[in-house]
Amino acid sequence: MDTTPRSGCAINAAVEVLGDPWAMLVLRDIMFGNRRHFRELLAGSEEGIASNILASRLKQLVAAGLLSRDDARRGQRAAYSLTEAGIQVLPVMVALGNWGLAHRDGERRLRVRAEVLRDGGPELIAAMIDELREVHLGVPRPDPDAPRASELLAAAYEAAL
Amino acid sequence: MDTTPRSGCAINAAVEVLGDPWAMLVLRDIMFGNRRHFRELLAGSEEGIASNILASRLKQLVAAGLLSRDDARRGQRAAYSLTEAGIQVLPVMVALGNWGLAHRDGERRLRVRAEVLRDGGPELIAAMIDELREVHLGVPRPDPDAPRASELLAAAYEAAL
DNA sequence: GAAAAGTGCTTGCAATTGACAACTGCTTCT
């Protein structure tokens, strides 16, 4: 786990944390799939991550300050939560999802649902961030009556299957 | 160069192409640094990519349809250009840059410049995409008198150093 | 017109990282 930055560039700084294929997928499952425990993350994702890789990535993400590890009374049921820095990865995730929807298979499928993400952008993302803050940080949402962005986003994410 | 997708998820689709640390940095240098030739990319980036890795990544990015290789009369001065799919990576790049600016070093530095990217968002990105289309695809910009977004973005990117 | 310099890569090799399977120590349920 090398923490020496390769350069001072901001994009490089992000890439050194998020540039690993598995890091993004783990974050995705915690964000959208709401998986919080080791075994859930291990078995849950469609891509089939190996246990040592998952352990390594969780450690890195905790060290980088994207996740916190809540070791609920030692040994059992350790839960991983997003920190504020981790929650702020959502825009990156959505941008990646948009790109993936638009450009795999030569840009032909799933246009309709993709529009939910593509243009619903900023407000939807802001609302989703409020939800993530509530779930992971325990911060109540500013407007509890606001529509649940997670459902729209999760639907668009499911459409990505 | 394995092209078999690990899953059908859109985020995974994007990660399989963009999830490599070097892929994003190469695209960054082509986008913001306007480096188009092998040797430029090799010597130009602050991170110091190895030649075999660069060759491998360029090949992958061309195969994935993000770059095109213009082999100006065989042998000499092959130029790499962004395709439309490559240009569309810009929002991902900006989101990554934002995150990097905000969250490295515990969120303390470069706030001022970061705001250029953070909230100037959508319109700035759209304008920059028009510019990239002009430079890399030869498509004239819809409004040639519009301010040059690349200067604002490049300034914010330079601030990231 | 031969030498020098520049081009896009390729090759060899040591070291790191990745995937797969099995296993450890701990805790709780029966």
Place this chain on the structure above:
DNA sequence: AGAAGCAGTTGTCAATTGCAAGCACTTTTC
């Protein structure tokens, strides 16, 4: 006490990465 579930660790081996050279080619320079 036994079984089952938990979060990981360890071992092994193949694939990938990083670094230093080198190669075949083209253009420039003298």
